[in-house]
Amino acid sequence: MTPGAQWRAKVLARRRSGRYTVLTVTAPGVADRCRPGQFASVAVAPDSGLLLRRQVWLGASSASGRDGGALELVLDPAEPGAARLADSDKGALLDVIAPLGRPFSLPREPLAAVLAGSGSAAAALLWLAAALGAQGSRFTFVHLPPAEPYGPLDARRLAADVWAPAAAEADTLLAGLAAAADVVYSAGPGTVLAGVAAAAGATPHQAALQTGLVCGAATCTACVIPVRGRDGVSRMVRACADGAVFNADLVRWDELGTIPPECHDGAPA
Amino acid sequence: MTVDLAGIPLSHEVLVASGCAGTGPDLQPYTPLADFGAVVTRSITLAPRPGGPLPRLVESPSGLVNALGLPGPGVEEFALRELPDLCATGATVIVSVWGETPAEYAKVAQRLRQADGVAAVEVNLSHPSGAAPDPAAVVHQVRRNTAAGVPVLAKLGPEALLATARACLGAGADGLSLVNAIPAVPMTTTGPALGAVVGGLSGPAITPIALRAVWQARQAFPDVPIVGSGGILTGPDAARFLAAGATAVAVGTALLHDPSAGRRIMTELADLSATDPGAP
Numbered sequence: 356m357t358p359g360a361q362w363r364a365k366v367l368a369r370r371r372s373g374r375y376t377v378l379t380v381t382a383p384g385v386a387d388r389c390r391p392g393q394f395a396s397v398a399v400a401p402d403s404g405l406l407l408r409r410q411v412w413l414g415a416s417s418a419s420g421r422d423g424g425a426l427e428l429v430l431d432p433a434e435p436g437a438a439r440l441a442d443s444d445k446g447a448l449l450d451v452i453a454p455l456g457r458p459f460s461l462p463r464e465p466l467a468a469v470l471a472g473s474g475s476a477a478a479a480l481l482w483l484a485a486a487l488g489a490q491g492s493r494f495t496f497v498h499l500p501p502a503e504p505y506g507p508l509d510a511r512r513l514a515a516d517v518w519a520p521a522a523a524e525a526d527t528l529l530a531g532l533a534a535a536a537d538v539v540y541s542a543g544p545g546t547v548l549a550g551v552a553a554a555a556g557a558t559p560h561q562a563a564l565q566t567g568l569v570c571g572a573a574t575c576t577a578c579v580i581p582v583r584g585r586d587g588v589s590r591m592v593r594a595c596a597d598g599a600v601f602n603a604d605l606v607r608w609d610e611l612g613t614i615p616p617e618c619h620d621g622a623p624a
Numbered sequence: 625m626t627v628d629l630a631g632i633p634l635s636h637e638v639l640v641a642s643g644c645a646g647t648g649p650d651l652q653p654y655t656p657l658a659d660f661g662a663v664v665t666r667s668i669t670l671a672p673r674p675g676g677p678l679p680r681l682v683e684s685p686s687g688l689v690n691a692l693g694l695p696g697p698g699v700e701e702f703a704l705r706e707l708p709d710l711c712a713t714g715a716t717v718i719v720s721v722w723g724e725t726p727a728e729y730a731k732v733a734q735r736l737r738q739a740d741g742v743a744a745v746e747v748n749l750s751h752p753s754g755a756a757p758d759p760a761a762v763v764h765q766v767r768r769n770t771a772a773g774v775p776v777l778a779k780l781g782p783e784a785l786l787a788t789a790r791a792c793l794g795a796g797a798d799g800l801s802l803v804n805a806i807p808a809v810p811m812t813t814t815g816p817a818l819g820a821v822v823g824g825l826s827g828p829a830i831t832p833i834a835l836r837a838v839w840q841a842r843q844a845f846p847d848v849p850i851v852g853s854g855g856i857l858t859g860p861d862a863a864r865f866l867a868a869g870a871t872a873v874a875v876g877t878a879l880l881h882d883p884s885a886g887r888r889i890m891t892e893l894a895d896l897s898a899t900d901p902g903a904p
């Protein structure tokens with residue numbers, strides 16, 4: 356992974372989308388390198404007393420324009436640090452590092468896809484949806500509980516079908532949709548993605564894991580998850596650096612948050 | 625600005641605190657490791673360690689509480705791979721060591737003695753339950769198993785500071801590193817916030833306590849080299865530690881907040897001494 360660029364990003368615009376806030380910020384020379392599934396890490400001003408950075412999903416990028424490129428940062432003010440960032444006025448400067456993580460990989464030819472996301476992470480899927488649509492892929496969008504759906508109107512504009520199941524119905528719905536699809540893309544917190552992984556069954560599944568708070572240069576190992584390597588050996592890998600998009604078949608979803616005895620910190624094989 | 629730390633010349637008085645640069649290379653694009661006076665590695669143990677359960681790191685007002693569980697590859701792998709990679713960046717490397725018992729610390733030091741590029745050894749004397757069982761015995765073992773020209777620094781918490789520092793210096797420590805993260809139990813409204821329950825509080829929340837430790841140690845041991853750390857986010861913060869009597873300072877939590885903080889702190893410190901000797 357090439358390291359993310361760090362720069363002072365100027366807030367160009369701020370808009371509300373349901374409970375979420377979308378900031379458009381300058382990203383000269385960076386925007387054209389960003390892809391769906393990647394994220395930014397943003398520092399909250401240290402006078403807040405909040406010292407970790409926020410993992411913020413990218414909702415879109417535009418490579419051109421007066422500012423030499425811009426990014427959309429999608430914030431969920433339910434989290435206090437994100438709420439501080441969401442209060443940023445037009446013209447404010449933010450300490451941003453991006454792009455971080457691996458992006459979703461797009462299919463080589465048009466396919467039938469299921470896009471299932473929860474909360475602000477759905478922003479990554481909506482950006483992906485635009486790319487899939489441009490390519491001629493057909494897809495169903497599923498807003499997963501418990502968070503308020505992000506961008507429901509965009510989803511309806513882009514997707515053939517949009518669902519927002521209740522918690523009790525989500526697994527059955529997903530299992531049915533996944534069985535009829537070529538690929539599943541998901542984004543959200545680990546508990547939600549574990550459910551998608553179980554429902555996806557044998558359908559290939561790329562999952563973008565939300566860890567929320569991250570350190571600056573992927574040095575702290577607070578975000579490790581157990582992942583099986585292609586060599587069969589499981590290792591603890593950093594979700595912030597080696598994800599956030601994982602091949603869901605290789606993640607040991609039942610053991611998220613634990614360190615299985617044979618797993619030492621390492622790089623994915 | 626060069627500084628002499630127990631006989632080793634450092635190119636700058638700002639160091640990377642133990643455990644806050646990962647294995648090293650990830651920080652390099654943001655602040656070249658060679659620009660720091662030295663990089664103190666995360667604490668290296670005899671055997672590989674997987675690290676503790678999640679959550680491992682949480683925020684606390686103006687601080688972080690970490691219970692990483694000292695994940696690492698063990699000293700053998702460290703000496704073969706990580707240490708040469710770190711040295712290749714041009715950084716001066718201080719290796720932090722940790723063990724369950726004095727004998728385990730001794731074995732880690734023995735292995736490091738055979739490796740090239742160890743400028744100094746820092747003995748992490750913190751245990752999740754507080755201080756290591758017998759700090760003087762640990763320091764004695766590490767000193768005995770470390771080459772004569774390589775200084776040994778005792779890294780202490782603020783508890784029982786002067787008695788512990790005196791015991792460590794008596795056992796052969798060449799300097800002190802003050803302070804380690806302070807044992808703390810962050811709670812959510814329903815239970816412990818950390819997987820390991822007990823962690824170490826770092827960041828600006830501990831600065832006045834760390835300054836007290838540096839000040840008292842300086843008063844008690846006028847000639848002992850002291851590395852100060854605890855919540856340094858800015859150049860003026862670093863200057864406060866130097867004013868309290870630190871020989872050099874280490875930056876930890878700030879690098880988790882902003883990986884370019886090292887470079888910024890060094891610039892601010894230089895500007896400060898150039899323009900405003902009396903800043904608050």
Ligand SMILES: Cc1cc2nc3c(=O)[nH]c(=O)nc-3n(C[C@H](O)[C@H](O)[C@H](O)COP(=O)(O)O)c2cc1C
Nearest residue numbers: 641642643666667748804805826827854855876877
């Ligand atoms: C994420 C993290 C990991 C740390 N790992 C170690 C370690 O391995 N060994 C050690 O002696 N101290 C470790 N420390 C303590 C720091 O080196 C430093 O002494 C302490 O955090 C106070 O400085 P700060 O407030 O600038 O972080 C760690 C601190 C943090 C925040």
Ligand code: FES
Nearest residue numbers: 570573575576595
């Ligand atoms: S959040 Fe620090 S390594 Fe991932």
